[in-house]
Every structure is written in C-alpha cells, then in structure tokens.
Amino acid sequence: MSDWTEKYRPTTLSEVRGNNKARDKLEEWAESWDDHRDAVIVHGSPGVGKTSAAHALANDMDWPVMELNASDDRQADVIERVAGEAAKSGTLTAGGAGRRLVILDEADNFHGNADYGGSREVTRVVKNASQPIVLVANEFYDMSQSLRSSCETIEFRDVSKRSIVPVLRDICRREEIEYDEAALEKIAESTSGDLRSAVNDLQAVAEEANRLTVDDVVTSARDRTEGIFDFLDALIKEEDAEGALRASYDVDETPDELLNWIEDNVPKDYEGPELADAYGFLSNADRWLGRVRATQDYSFWRYATDNMTAGVAASRRESKGGWTRYGPPSYWSKLGRTKGTRNTRDAIAGRIAEREGTSVATARREIMPFLAAMTHHCRNRELTVRMAAAYDLDEGEVSFVTGSGKDTNKVQSVVEDAEELIEEATVEHSGSAFFAPADSSDGAGADAGGESEDVDVTATDGDSEDGQQTLASPNGGDAGESDDGSSADASDERDQDDDQSGLSDFL
Numbered sequence: 001m002s003d004w005t006e007k008y009r010p011t012t013l014s015e016v017r018g019n020n021k022a023r024d025k026l027e028e029w030a031e032s033w034d035d036h037r038d039a040v041i042v043h044g045s046p047g048v049g050k051t052s053a054a055h056a057l058a059n060d061m062d063w064p065v066m067e068l069n070a071s072d073d074r075q076a077d078v079i080e081r082v083a084g085e086a087a088k089s090g091t092l093t094a095g096g097a098g099r100r101l102v103i104l105d106e107a108d109n110f111h112g113n114a115d116y117g118g119s120r121e122v123t124r125v126v127k128n129a130s131q132p133i134v135l136v137a138n139e140f141y142d143m144s145q146s147l148r149s150s151c152e153t154i155e156f157r158d159v160s161k162r163s164i165v166p167v168l169r170d171i172c173r174r175e176e177i178e179y180d181e182a183a184l185e186k187i188a189e190s191t192s193g194d195l196r197s198a199v200n201d202l203q204a205v206a207e208e209a210n211r212l213t214v215d216d217v218v219t220s221a222r223d224r225t226e227g228i229f230d231f232l233d234a235l236i237k238e239e240d241a242e243g244a245l246r247a248s249y250d251v252d253e254t255p256d257e258l259l260n261w262i263e264d265n266v267p268k269d270y271e272g273p274e275l276a277d278a279y280g281f282l283s284n285a286d287r288w289l290g291r292v293r294a295t296q297d298y299s300f301w302r303y304a305t306d307n308m309t310a311g312v313a314a315s316r317r318e319s320k321g322g323w324t325r326y327g328p329p330s331y332w333s334k335l336g337r338t339k340g341t342r343n344t345r346d347a348i349a350g351r352i353a354e355r356e357g358t359s360v361a362t363a364r365r366e367i368m369p370f371l372a373a374m375t376h377h378c379r380n381r382e383l384t385v386r387m388a389a390a391y392d393l394d395e396g397e398v399s400f401v402t403g404s405g406k407d408t409n410k411v412q413s414v415v416e417d418a419e420e421l422i423e424e425a426t427v428e429h430s431g432s433a434f435f436a437p438a439d440s441s442d443g444a445g446a447d448a449g450g451e452s453e454d455v456d457v458t459a460t461d462g463d464s465e466d467g468q469q470t471l472a473s474p475n476g477g478d479a480g481e482s483d484d485g486s487s488a489d490a491s492d493e494r495d496q497d498d499d500q501s502g503l504s505d506f507l
C-alpha cells in the first residue's frame with residue numbers, strides 16, 4: 001500500500017486543513033511578493049502541514065519549486081545554489097515570468113547551530129534573494145535573530161482534533177474503508193495536533209481491520225509498542241546478526257527512534273568490550289542517520305539499520321538469559337534527535353527559562369541535563385514533584401525529563417502531587433517555594449527540597465558556583481555531548497554563559 005501521507009498530501013492551499021489564517025497569510029505573502037520581496041518563515045510543530053502548504057502554494061501560483069535542505073553538509077554549495085540560482089533567474093524575471101519558489105526546509109538546523117557561519121550566509125542570501133523563499137522550521141527560536149528579523153513570519157499551529165477528523169474521514173471514504181466515527185476521534189485525540197501522525201496511524205490500523213473501531217485503534221497502538229520489546233529481546237539476547245536485522249522489519253519505528261531504544265537498553269545486558277563494540281556500531285548508525293538528514297537520501301537508512309541491528313547483535317560475546325526490564329528511550333538519547341521530542345524539550349526549556357530568567361539555550365543545555373540526572377526514573381520522587389511543580393510540567397514532559405514511561409502510575413502521581421503543591425504554594429507563598437534554598441544541599445540534589453515547606457525562596461540568587469561544581473562532576477561530560485552531537489558547540493556556549501541561577505535553586 002502506498003504511503004497515505006504522500007498519497008493525500010494537499011496539492012492546493014485550499015486542501016491544507018486546520019490553519020486557515022496561516023494559509024491565507026501565506027497566499028497573501030506570495031501574491032504581494034513583488035511589492036515587498038521579503039522571504040517568509042513558516043514555523044510550527046512537525047506534521048502540521050508547513051511543507052505541504054509551501055508546495056501547495058507553489059502549485060497554486062504556478063511557480064516551479066526549488067527545494068533545499070538547510071542541514072545539508074555542503075553548506076557553502078547549498079547557499080551558492082540558492083544565491084546563484086536566485087540571482088540568475090532574478091535578472092530574467094521582470095513581472096513574474098520565470099518566477100520560482102525556493103523552499104528551504106529545516107531552516108532551524110544550520111549544522112545544528114543558528115549562530116554559526118551557515119546561518120549568517122543564509123541570512124545574507126535571503127535578504128538579497130530575487131526569488132520568493134519560504135523557510136520551513138520547527139523551532140523558530142533556533143534561528144538566529146538576524147535571520148528571524150529579515151523575514152516575515154507565519155506560525156502553523158497544531159491541528160485541532162476537530163480539523164483532523166474530517167481529513168481522516170475523507171481518506172476513509174476515498175479508500176472505501178468502513179469506520180466508526182469514534183475510532184477516527186480516538187486517532188485524532190492520540191496524535192495531539194500532528195496530522196501526519198494521524199494519517200499514519202489511520203493507515204496502520206486500516207491495514208489490519210475491515211471496519212475501524214475504537215478497539216482496533218487501541219490494539220494497534222499497543223501492538224506497535226509491544227513489537228519493540230520483542231525486537232529488543234531478539235536483538236540483545238537471542239538472534240545473530242541476520243536474525244536481528246530481520247526482527248527489525250517487524251518494528252514500526254523510524255530508524256531514529258529505533259536507535260534511541262537500542263542505545264538505552266543495550267547497556268542493561270551488555271558489559272565491557274561487547275558494550276564498547278555495540279556503542280561503536282550505534283555511533284556508525286547515528287552517522288548514517290545524520291547523512292540522511294543532510295541529504296534527504298533515505299537509501300542510507302539501510303546502513304544505519306544494519307549497524308544498529310546486525311552490528312549490535314554481532315557484538316554480543318556471551319549469551320544473555322533471564323528477563324530484562326527494557327524501557328522507552330530516556331532524555332539523553334532522545335535529546336534533540338527527532339523533531340517531536342525537540343518540541344517537547346523546547347517547551348520545557350521555555351518554561352524553565354521564563355521562571356529562572358535564563359535564555360532558552362541555557363535552560364536546555366545547562367539546566368535540563370542536570371534535572372534529568374537528578375530526577376532519573378523519578379527515583380528521587382520528592383525532587384521530581386518539586387521540579388514538575390516549579391515548571392508546571394505535564395505527564396509527557398515529566399516522562400521526557402525523567403526517562404520514565406509516560407503512562408506509568410509513577411509519573412501520573414508525580415504530576416498530581418505537583419498540582420497540589422502548586423495550589424498550596426499559590427496560597428502560602430505566592431508560588432515561589434518549590435525548591436529548597438541555596439544553602440540547604442550537601443549532596444547532589446538528593447535531599448533538595450525535602451524541607452521546603454518552611455522555606456520561602458525566590459528563584460534568582462544563591463551560591464551558584466558551589467552548586468555547579470557539586471553537580472557538574474558526575475554528569476558534565478554527558479551534558480556537553482548530548483545536544484545533537486555538537487559537543488564542541490555546547491561546551492563553548494557553556495563557557496560563555498555563566499547564568500546558573502536555575503541550578504542553584506536546587507541546592
């Protein structure tokens with residue numbers, strides 16, 4: 001069966017659902033482009049139709065498309081292609097004939113860092129371009145300030161359940177699939193605003209059932225997660241290289257996600273040299289995935305998969321018995337690798353930044369890794385509750401930071417207690433006393449917050465240097481390497497930025 005997200009990709013703007021305002025703004029931008037000549041940034045979460053809207057627009061305007069990916073390794077070439085192409089055709093195109101639309105995808109991902117050279121060059125090109133350019137991005141604030149201020153901006157919001165259901169209904173009709181309305185609603189609900197996931201889920205369920213019911217939807221979702229555990233067993237304990245590769249064919253995860261799962265679970269059974277070898281293969285796999293992102297050449301996926309399956313299985317030196325509690329990928333492995341998790345990460349970082357008065361980048365690179373280490377698997381429950389309260393985290397977010405499963409009772413009860421704490425704090429302390437004061441810690445945050453009912457601290461001062469040292473030593477190395485692999489960039493930034501107030505609140 002062909003991929004329904006491709007088959008039902010909107011071909012005209014009127015088919016782009018759930019973002020009418022943004023869609024109209026985009027059309028207006030294109031129609032008046034000759035007058036203003038600005039590029040436009042279209043940003044929003046994954047799967048809400050940004051790229052589709054750009055292509056649909058080109059179709060409506062009858063503009064041929066030139067699509068580039070900003071994360072392309074050959075940064076200079078890419079820039080040159082935009083600039084050269086734009087300049088050349090620009091001189092030929094009085095009045096719109098020969099106009100073409102340049103779509104720059106992943107515009108928030110110039111080598112993973114908006115402040116480096118790639119971004120500056122793109123900004124220059126974008127400013128001087130003589131063709132309309134749409135920059136597509138998930139994360140608006142990952143783009144440099146100068147790039148953001150050189151462009152118009154259009155935000156695509158998450159697609160509401162109300163708008164998702166009709167899209168699914170439409171597809172069912174065209175595919176001649178019988179369905180219960182409630183099944184479509186269930187899919188729409190569980191994909192929280194991501195229309196691409198909704199279409200994917202619909203296709204996955206429809207492949208298994210004659211008539212879609214809510215039960216089918218629930219079972220299909222469960223089967224997909226169960227599949228991964230069987231696969232991990234096969235990979236880590238049972239199969240040889242070839243068997244492990246074959247087992248991966250049954251798993252319904254992208255190679256990026258699969259790598260996260262493997263990376264986090266392999267150390268539960270592998271040790272010593274076999275673990276080192278396995279990590280070697282995982283690092284190769286990661287490199288291939290990077291190439292896919294850079295070139296959009298998905299044929300490289302197979303090398304990534306070979307490495308992470310056959311490579312890891314072949315690294316096993318001793319047979320593994322017993323039962324192991326495998327779990328979903330933690331904060332460390334998910335950090336920044338997929339767009340969906342990047343969105344969660346940034347939502348949390350945004351709230352930390354707001355509360356602590358730091359930049360979002362500082363919150364993300366310097367505070368979150370420590371929070372993750374201190375609240376790992378909610379083991380320090382008290383602290384996890386206080387963190388959830390301080391930053392108003394929901395279940396998905398607590399699960400992201402702590403690396404615990406989203407639907408576990410543990411996470412739910414943490415969030416419930418956090419809500420109570422927020423209420424109490426609002427009444428008693430004007431919402432400021434979630435963490436213990438700066439001088440209350442004598443360990444790596446283990447006792448932090450224990451006494452805080454009596455404490456009235458605000459979030460800013462405190463002896464941050466001491467706190468930083470206490471915590472940095474066990475985790476500092478990981479923290480530097482965790483962000484998209486750009487360890488050098490991350491540590492450079494850390495050196496430059498000494499605002500550590502968020503951390504000191506824990507101590």
Ligand SMILES: Nc1ncnc2c1ncn2[C@@H]1O[C@H](COP(=O)(O)OP(=O)(O)OP(=O)(O)O)[C@@H](O)[C@H]1O
Pocket residue numbers: 004005006008009010015016017018019045046047048049050051052053136137138159167195196197199339
């Ligand atoms: N607003 C929408 N209306 C109709 N279909 C949509 C919409 N959003 C997403 N889709 C479906 O999801 C698929 C993926 O959408 P698209 O690639 O445009 O999302 P995106 O926002 O650009 O995501 P990403 O940031 O991950 O690239 C489309 O091919 C289409 O099938």
